[in-house]
Amino acid sequence: MPRPDRSEERRDQILxxxxxxxxxxxxxEASMDDIASRAGLSKPALYLYFRNxxxxxxxxxxxxxxxxMRGVRKLLEAPGSPRARLxxxxxxxxxxxxxxxxxxxxxxxFYGVATRQASVRQSLVAIYQDFHDMLVNLLAQGVAAGEFxxxxxxxxxxTLTALYEGITLMWVMAPHMVDWxxxxxxxxxxxxxxxxPALDAAN
Amino acid sequence: MPRPDRSEERRDQILxxxxxxxxxxxxxEASMDDIASRAGLSKPALYLYFRNxxxxxxxxxxxxxxxxMRGVRKLLEAPGSPRARLxxxxxxxxxxxxxxxxxxxxxxxFYGVATRQASVRQSLVAIYQDFHDMLVNLLAQGVAAGEFxxxxxxxxxxTLTALYEGITLMWVMAPHMVDWxxxxxxxxxxxxxxxxPALDAAN
Amino acid sequence: MPRPDRSEERRDQILxxxxxxxxxxxxxEASMDDIASRAGLSKPALYLYFRNxxxxxxxxxxxxxxxxMRGVRKLLEAPGSPRARLxxxxxxxxxxxxxxxxxxxxxxxFYGVATRQASVRQSLVAIYQDFHDMLVNLLAQGVAAGEFxxxxxxxxxxTLTALYEGITLMWVMAPHMVDWxxxxxxxxxxxxxxxxPALDAAN
Amino acid sequence: MPRPDRSEERRDQILxxxxxxxxxxxxxEASMDDIASRAGLSKPALYLYFRNxxxxxxxxxxxxxxxxMRGVRKLLEAPGSPRARLxxxxxxxxxxxxxxxxxxxxxxxFYGVATRQASVRQSLVAIYQDFHDMLVNLLAQGVAAGEFxxxxxxxxxxTLTALYEGITLMWVMAPHMVDWxxxxxxxxxxxxxxxxPALDAAN
DNA sequence: AATGAATGAGATTTCATTCAT
DNA sequence: GATGAATGAAATCTCATTCAT
Numbered sequence: 001m002p003r004p005d006r007s008e009e010r011r012d013q014i015l016x017x018x019x020x021x022x023x024x025x026x027x028x029e030a031s032m033d034d035i036a037s038r039a040g041l042s043k044p045a046l047y048l049y050f051r052n053x054x055x056x057x058x059x060x061x062x063x064x065x066x067x068x069m070r071g072v073r074k075l076l077e078a079p080g081s082p083r084a085r086l087x088x089x090x091x092x093x094x095x096x097x098x099x100x101x102x103x104x105x106x107x108x109x110f111y112g113v114a115t116r117q118a119s120v121r122q123s124l125v126a127i128y129q130d131f132h133d134m135l136v137n138l139l140a141q142g143v144a145a146g147e148f149x150x151x152x153x154x155x156x157x158x159t160l161t162a163l164y165e166g167i168t169l170m171w172v173m174a175p176h177m178v179d180w181x182x183x184x185x186x187x188x189x190x191x192x193x194x195x196x197p198a199l200d201a202a203n
Numbered sequence: 204m205p206r207p208d209r210s211e212e213r214r215d216q217i218l219x220x221x222x223x224x225x226x227x228x229x230x231x232e233a234s235m236d237d238i239a240s241r242a243g244l245s246k247p248a249l250y251l252y253f254r255n256x257x258x259x260x261x262x263x264x265x266x267x268x269x270x271x272m273r274g275v276r277k278l279l280e281a282p283g284s285p286r287a288r289l290x291x292x293x294x295x296x297x298x299x300x301x302x303x304x305x306x307x308x309x310x311x312x313f314y315g316v317a318t319r320q321a322s323v324r325q326s327l328v329a330i331y332q333d334f335h336d337m338l339v340n341l342l343a344q345g346v347a348a349g350e351f352x353x354x355x356x357x358x359x360x361x362t363l364t365a366l367y368e369g370i371t372l373m374w375v376m377a378p379h380m381v382d383w384x385x386x387x388x389x390x391x392x393x394x395x396x397x398x399x400p401a402l403d404a405a406n
Numbered sequence: 407m408p409r410p411d412r413s414e415e416r417r418d419q420i421l422x423x424x425x426x427x428x429x430x431x432x433x434x435e436a437s438m439d440d441i442a443s444r445a446g447l448s449k450p451a452l453y454l455y456f457r458n459x460x461x462x463x464x465x466x467x468x469x470x471x472x473x474x475m476r477g478v479r480k481l482l483e484a485p486g487s488p489r490a491r492l493x494x495x496x497x498x499x500x501x502x503x504x505x506x507x508x509x510x511x512x513x514x515x516f517y518g519v520a521t522r523q524a525s526v527r528q529s530l531v532a533i534y535q536d537f538h539d540m541l542v543n544l545l546a547q548g549v550a551a552g553e554f555x556x557x558x559x560x561x562x563x564x565t566l567t568a569l570y571e572g573i574t575l576m577w578v579m580a581p582h583m584v585d586w587x588x589x590x591x592x593x594x595x596x597x598x599x600x601x602x603p604a605l606d607a608a609n
Numbered sequence: 610m611p612r613p614d615r616s617e618e619r620r621d622q623i624l625x626x627x628x629x630x631x632x633x634x635x636x637x638e639a640s641m642d643d644i645a646s647r648a649g650l651s652k653p654a655l656y657l658y659f660r661n662x663x664x665x666x667x668x669x670x671x672x673x674x675x676x677x678m679r680g681v682r683k684l685l686e687a688p689g690s691p692r693a694r695l696x697x698x699x700x701x702x703x704x705x706x707x708x709x710x711x712x713x714x715x716x717x718x719f720y721g722v723a724t725r726q727a728s729v730r731q732s733l734v735a736i737y738q739d740f741h742d743m744l745v746n747l748l749a750q751g752v753a754a755g756e757f758x759x760x761x762x763x764x765x766x767x768t769l770t771a772l773y774e775g776i777t778l779m780w781v782m783a784p785h786m787v788d789w790x791x792x793x794x795x796x797x798x799x800x801x802x803x804x805x806p807a808l809d810a811a812n
Numbered sequence: 813a814a815t816g817a818a819t820g821a822g823a824t825t826t827c828a829t830t831c832a833t
Numbered sequence: 834g835a836t837g838a839a840t841g842a843a844a845t846c847t848c849a850t851t852c853a854t
Contacts, residue, residue: 006834026319028231032828042836044830053828105318112315114376115308116229125377152389158373159390163362166369170361173317174328186355187362194396209817234844245819250846412838432725434637437823448840453825511724518721520782521714522635531783558795564779565796569768572775579723580734592761593768599803615813641849651815653851662849 011049014039015063018056023102027057027109058120061110065123071096072131082142086188093164094181097171104172131164132157148195156191163187214252217242218266221259226305230260230312264313268326274299275334285345289391296367297384300374307375334367335360351398359394366390417455420445421469424462429508433463433515467516471529477502478537488548492594499570500587503577510578537570538563554601562597569593620658623648624672627665632711636666636718667729670719674732680705681740691751695797702773703790706780713781740773741766757804765800772796 017039021030032053036043050056075089100107114120135157142148167187171178220242224233235256239246253259278292303310317323338360345351370390374381423445427436438459442449456462481495506513520526541563548554573593577584626648630639641662645652659665684698709716723729744766751757776796780787 010834026315031826043828044836045834047829048834105315108311108318109315111372111376112229112308112312115311121376125380128373128377155386155389156393158386159366159393162369162373162386162390163365164369165372166365166367169314169368169372170331170365173314173324174331177328183358183361183365186358187365190359190362190394190397192397194393194398213817235846236844246845247819247847248817251817256845416838432721438825439823449824450826450841451839454838459824511721514717514724515721517778517782518635518714518718521717527782531786534779534783561792561795562799564792565772565799568775568779568792568796569771570775571778572771572773575720575774575778576737576771579720579730580737583734589764589767589771592764593771596765596768596800596803600799600801601803619813640847652849653815654813656850657813 007049010041010045011059014041014046014049014056015060017041018060019103019106022057022060022109023106027106027113057113060106061113061120061123064107064110065127069127069130072127072134075134082138082145082147083192085138086192087185090181090184090188094184097168097180101175108169108172128161132161135160146197148192149197151195156195159191160188163191210252213244213248214262217244217249217252217259218263220244221263222306222309225260225263225312226309230309230316260316263309264316264323264326267310267313268330272330272333275330275337278337285341285348285350286395288341289395290388293384293387293391297387300371300383304378311372311375331364335364338363349400351395352400354398359398362394363391366394413455416447416451417465420447420452420455420462421466424466425509425512428463428466428515429512433512433519463519466512467519467526467529470513470516471533475533475536478533478540481540488544488551488553489598491544492598493591496587496590496594500590503574503586507581514575514578534567538567541566552603554598555603557601562601565597566594569597616658619650619654620668623650623655623658623665624669626650627669628712628715631666631669631718632713632715636715636722666722669715670722670729670732673716673719674736678736678739681736681743684743691747691754691756692801694747695801696794699790699793699797703793706777706789710784717778717781737770741770744769755806757801758806760804765804768800769797772800 014035018030018035020038021034024030025034032043032046035056036046039046046056050059071092075085075092078085078088080088097104110120111124114124132154136153139148139151139153139156143150143153163184167178167180167183171180171183217238221233221238223241224237227233228237235246235249238259239249242249249259253262274295278288278295281288281291283291300307313323314327317327335357339356342351342354342356342359346353346356366387370381370383370386374383374386420441424436424441426444427440430436431440438449438452441462442452445452452462456465477498481491481498484491484494486494503510516526517530520530538560542559545554545557545559545562549556549559569590573584573586573589577586577589623644627639627644629647630643633639634643641652641655644665645655648655655665659668680701684694684701687694687697689697706713719729720733723733741763745762748757748760748762748765752759752762772793776787776789776792780789780792
């Protein structure tokens with residue numbers, strides 16, 4: 001009688017432990033021992049599920065990024081007016097941020113990894129691209145529906161993406177001074193103010 | 204005959220080498236040996252000028268941050284209309300980015316350091332604050348001069364700051380796809396479009 | 407099937423090797439490598455059982471001192487007349503000295519450590535105190551039994567303790583010239599000669 | 610005009626500094642830098658006067674030991690009865706101890722060095738021998754003068770020497786608990802009590 | 813005579829990784 | 834599948850010692 005494959009389960013257990021260890025001590029400072037003890041496993045056990053430390057980091061990267069991409073995709077398919085969906089998106093990301101505050105330093109270290117590993121960098125760029133494309137789509141719908149004036153949708157999408165990144169970065173550095181939700185809403189309002197549908201003068 | 208003091212010179216030489224080594228290999232992966240060989244010195248010589256590796260990183264951090272703050276301060280005192288000065292600022296930062304492309308991964312790692320060291324984090328936050336304050340000042344002048352409509356200057360300043368950070372981050376990840384100068388100009392134009400003085404025509 | 411715990415065994419193995427290495431080369435000159443090779447282990451293996459080199463030295467110190475204290479305690483409980491027990495004590499220590507000749511330089515270095523580390527110094531002083539107390543006890547019994555005349559037992563005990571230390575020190579420096587056993591017996595006889603019970607003839 | 614030779618002066622200056630540094634930090638822990646800075650000289654200057662660190666330690670050893678031997682010699686030639694001269698000797702050594710308390714840890718480390726270097730060991734043994742011979746002489750005079758009963762002068766001299774060493778050792782370890790002067794006097798009295806001239810029962 | 817500057821050699825310690833069970 | 838035990842490799846740092854001036 002074959003036992004159920006606990007492989008997947010164990011991998012998740014390890015990744016969870018790795019997130020904790022990395023977030024707490026840093027990507028380099030956290031040792032395999034740190035991860036093993038948090039996972040309640042022995043050190044060699046880690047090597048049964050991951051080839052080495054880099055493999056753990058890689059898996060974690062994919063885990064983070066894929067989740068982000070899933071989030072983006074969902075929004076793309078959500079119902080509602082473009083404006084409402086932008087608001088919903090902010091809301092959703094704000095919620096994620098709240099939950100992820102502790103892991104944020106880790107995310108930042110992932111950016112550091114990305115600068116050195118082309119493959120990682122490309123994953124990240126792919127996310128930007130996806131997000132950008134979705135925004136373009138959303139904005140175009142808004143223009144078509146007369147919610148926004150004519151615009152260079154790609155350009156505006158890029159700006160919004162950069163705002164997401166920038167506000168997040170600042171929030172990570174000074175969580176007590178930056179209210180992610182409020183700042184993002186305000187920033188978006190500022191952008192959209194310049195994109196009122198005609199009757200007014202357009203750019 | 205007292206020999207000239209080469210101390211400062213050597214320190215710079217080492218910091219220069221450290222920038223190279225760190226940018227190339229990463230903050231943790233670059234060893235003291237890597238730095239020493241790039242500086243054309245022996246390893247122990249490094250310890251004549253810096254107490255330890257952290258001291259080198261610390262000096263480098265201060266070096267980067269202080270330069271950034273100097274840049275910001277200069278802009279505050281520059282002549283010209285607010286709009287023109289915003290443009291000049293973009294231009295200046297764009298030029299800096301061009302020169303710093305190789306060191307950007309290092310800068311990103313510094314952000315990682317910042318998330319773990321309160322003192323570093325505070326230096327960084329101080330820069331944000333300075334930049335923000337300067338922008339508030341600039342925007343207020345623009346409002347007073349009738350160049351912009353009434354606004355929450357602090358809010359707009361924050362948004363512009365976040366844009367700087369966000370665009371830079373994206374540019375670091377995909378330098379070939381992101382044209383810092385153009386994107387920043389466009390993003391700023393977008394913001395300012397919503398801040399036209401009332402009842403006037405567009406720019 | 408749980409493997410037997412070899413932990414204690416390994417620790418002893420390392421301490422044994424450390425004694426050899428330290429005795430041979432000196433406390434500072436003997437490196438972790440020296441200890442490891444004598445123990446037939448790799449250097450990192452040492453760190454599985456001792457936090458660092460100081461921990462090894464500390465364990466060794468305790469090992470030496472505790473053994474000495476055990477020796478002292480046993481004597482306290484031994485049977486026989488006070489005089490006979492003093493002789494027995496000399497005999498026992500003489501035997502120990504014979505076996506420990508090689509480790510004596512190490513012991514001397516421990517004294518050096520003791521001068522710089524209060525905790526070590528206190529352990530050593532505690533041994534002196536124990537030894538002294540035991541001798542006081544013994545002498546008091548002798549006085550009570552009429553074997554010795556009245557005396558300042560504490561003072562005499564101190565003198566005997568100092569003799570033990572002094573003779574040992576001289577023997578370490580010149581083992582070929584100093585016969586520990588004979589010198590100690592003679593010295594003790596000299597002291598006891600002045601402590602004849604009143605009005606009695608000599609021994 | 611030849612300047613006066615400052616060589617000797619400089620050497621003493623360095624040795625003085627070395628005593629301080631060694632006493633404070635320990636023979637191994639004190640670095641050439643420590644010595645140089647205490648001597649108010651540069652590090653290379655030390656090498657103008659001493660071939661290396663060991664040479665400094667060697668000089669210091671000789672310095673200490675020779676002074677001790679000079680002290681011993683003086684006593685030999687002093688006037689007075691044997692008993693009185695023994696008392697005077699104690700007094701003198703007690704005074705030395707008072708002044709040397711800080712350097713005592715250093716002396717102990719010298720013993721450690723002695724265990725590893727035959728030449729040093731021999732110097733030390735020579736001192737023991739000198740001291741012993743002087744005591745033999747003194748005791749013989751006392752016997753001749755009827756101050757002491759007949760005895761094995763060599764044996765008694767050895768015991769007294771060991772007492773000096775032992776009491777000093779214990780005093781170094783517990784200076785607050787051991788009063789060198791008092792203990793040495795008492796111990797000597799104890800010995801001499803057994804060496805009363807005849808009329809009483811001899812040993 | 814004197815020293816600022818430099819370095820070769822080596823010490824301790826850590827860690828990712830593997831073996832034997 | 835799991836792990837206690839072990840290690841090769843490398844990193845940081847220190848120090849006695851020496852040049853070049």
